[in-house]
Amino acid sequence: MIAETVCSAVAAAGLGIAVVTAYRKRYLAAARIAAYALVPLGLVMTGVVQWAAHTAFSPTAWAGVVILGGAWALFMTTRAVERRRGGTRAERKAARAARPDAVAPTASAASLGPGTRPATRSATAPKANASDDFSDIEAILKKHGI
Numbered sequence: 001m002i003a004e005t006v007c008s009a010v011a012a013a014g015l016g017i018a019v020v021t022a023y024r025k026r027y028l029a030a031a032r033i034a035a036y037a038l039v040p041l042g043l044v045m046t047g048v049v050q051w052a053a054h055t056a057f058s059p060t061a062w063a064g065v066v067i068l069g070g071a072w073a074l075f076m077t078t079r080a081v082e083r084r085r086g087g088t089r090a091e092r093k094a095a096r097a098a099r100p101d102a103v104a105p106t107a108s109a110a111s112l113g114p115g116t117r118p119a120t121r122s123a124t125a126p127k128a129n130a131s132d133d134f135s136d137i138e139a140i141l142k143k144h145g146i
Contacts, residue, residue, distance in 0.1 A: 003044075003050075003053050004050075007041060007043065007049060008040075010037070010040050011037050011038060011040050011041035013037070014033060014034070014036060014037020014038075015037045017033055017037070018030045018033040018034040018037060
């Protein structure tokens with residue numbers, strides 16, 4: 001009974017604010033405020049507020065919420081583990097049978113074979129003079145007319 005009274009009072013106050021807003025020639029804002037103000041009144045008239053009040057104070061309903069939360073947590077945990085492992089057991093077994101020479105993801109050997117590294121200048125090699133270092137930069141600048 002109190003919830004219905006509070007919702008009706010909120011609706012009446014909201015409609016009053018909408019009237020004041022419309023008086024100030026802000027009709028679009030007034031219509032939006034009136035729409036928000038009518039929502040609690042509609043919820044009371046349809047019985048949603050009464051249903052919610054009875055549900056909120058019911059221990060059985062809260063036990064159901066806890067059970068649903070636990071089921072959701074269990075479902076999400078199993079999904080995360082399944083993604084981490086790469087599918088169901090049957091899917092993993094079929095994948096292994098299809099590619100027997102495949103390397104495991106945690107294998108230490110490279111699957112693409114040995115690669116070649118570009119030759120790098122050793123740290124002990126003496127540096128050429130400063131004019132050689134900037135010769136390529138000068139060539140680029142001359143090419144662009146700078």
